[in-house]
Amino acid sequence: MIGLRVDGLRVVYDGFAAVDGLSFEVAPGESFGIVGESGSGKSTVLRALCGLAPLAGGRIAFTGSGSGSGSGSNMPAEAGSKAWCRQMQMVFQDPYGSLHPRHTVDRLLAEPLAIHGIGQGREREARIERALDEVGLGRGFRFRYPHQLSGGQRQRVAIARALILEPPVLLLDEPTSALDASVQAEVLNLLEALRAQRGLSFVMVSHDLAVVTHLCQRLMVMRRGRAVEMLAAEDLAAQRVQTDYTQQLMQAAAGFVRVGV
């Protein structure tokens, strides 16, 4: 199992610090949540972790290891490098936008294998079929196009694509916010089962406190590129929060309160 350590992370776009000196740690096998409103920089953190956003400062390192040597010697160093991506894959928010519309599911899933030079012919096929089975779609879906799938099925394909490289860390950017409530439940259950099976570490971003506390053990509240509060999921569920901002988010999540009637 692999964890993460982030020190003083900074991401700057045109002089604007989207992420401004953020430090946190994800223990091996832990599920870590990031919440905040839009513009708080939560998605940028994920993009920086997997090398999609330019780092203006700070360090990201993998911790724990298969080789058992602490913050490992054989861990990749450069965010976004091929070896780095083997350790960490991302599931994006919108399953309608994150799958190539003119590629079949088979081709979508074969691409990471081709990029990383894993397997050949028959072996690759077996791996694709296995990946589809694992996300509960079944091999019957192999030659379909994204437009022939429902939103939940697409998100399952996106999860299969992220997991086909067997990375120990999975980044989830609002994985269920584009889905209906009943489909959201199915995808959350799938993610939870996969994590238990494979000992994955999750970093999940969401604006929905209930979803984050369902899936994560610990979470960080972000605002304007900085961490406002770190707390355990149980503390949030029991309403033990320290900052006003988190309190505000919690009230908002509880729904609309009618004044007088």
Next chain:
Amino acid sequence: MPTAPLLTVEDLRVAYPQRDGGLQEVVRGVSFTLGRERLGIVGESGSGKSQTGRAIMGLTAPGAVVSAKTLRFDGEGGRGIDLLTCPPQQRRALRGGRMAMVLQDPKFSLSPVMRIGAQIEETLRTHLPVSSSVRRARMLQALADVGIEDPARVARLYPHEVSGGMGQRAMIAMMLVAGPELLIADEPTSALDVTVQLQVLGILDKLVRAGSGGQHDGQHDGKREGNGMGLIFISHDLRLVSSFCDRVLVMYAGRVVEEIAAAELHHARHPYTRGLLNCLPQLGAPAHPLPVLQRDEAWSR
């Protein structure tokens, strides 16, 4: 608060032609009446909730076949208007004037090349014969009504220069400026952050209860007395709707499967409504794994 119906819908059907020449019904016999109250319509994607709203507004895509036993709008002035048979001009005069619709995403439903103030004034120009100075005053007042602090500045901005929450407020202002009696809000807060969501709902709440002209009677000519308007709130979010509305219709596969007072939601009887409620993760009540909705063929029959 049951009042004289503002809108009567009986056996509404919307069908779209298929490639094979057949018709597919997406709304299959929806009936309800709306008074000056808040009615929620809840359902998942494809349940026909938005199509119901659009059919009432007369905004169904071309090619669709809309039919109903009754689709009547009884506004002030006594005579009811049959929305299905009335001439297009009359429909056009109603739309944006006496009935209005707030759409989901301000990014796509505001004109990107018009200043916000001009867009709001356009509504007035279309529906009310008032002078340009009155029009401007009404526009600024409408922006102030939706909680915008510096209306004159925001009126000069283009939609891309404002945040999502601000854009949505501008759209609500645009819909309310002519003082509609019926407002249809189709997922008005889904594109917004939770904190902004509540502000927008608070504004809608205030306006619906006061009536769009309620707070400033006498200040503006042409506005009716504020006695509250009818609101249809369309959303996929069962909890949000039940916390905001008086009554909720739950739709599944083009039909209303359950109608329930919002306060009684936890006593919902239909298995679909119950399933929808149960499959949401809840703060402070962990369930692992989450119960999954088991769909039953019989629901869509």
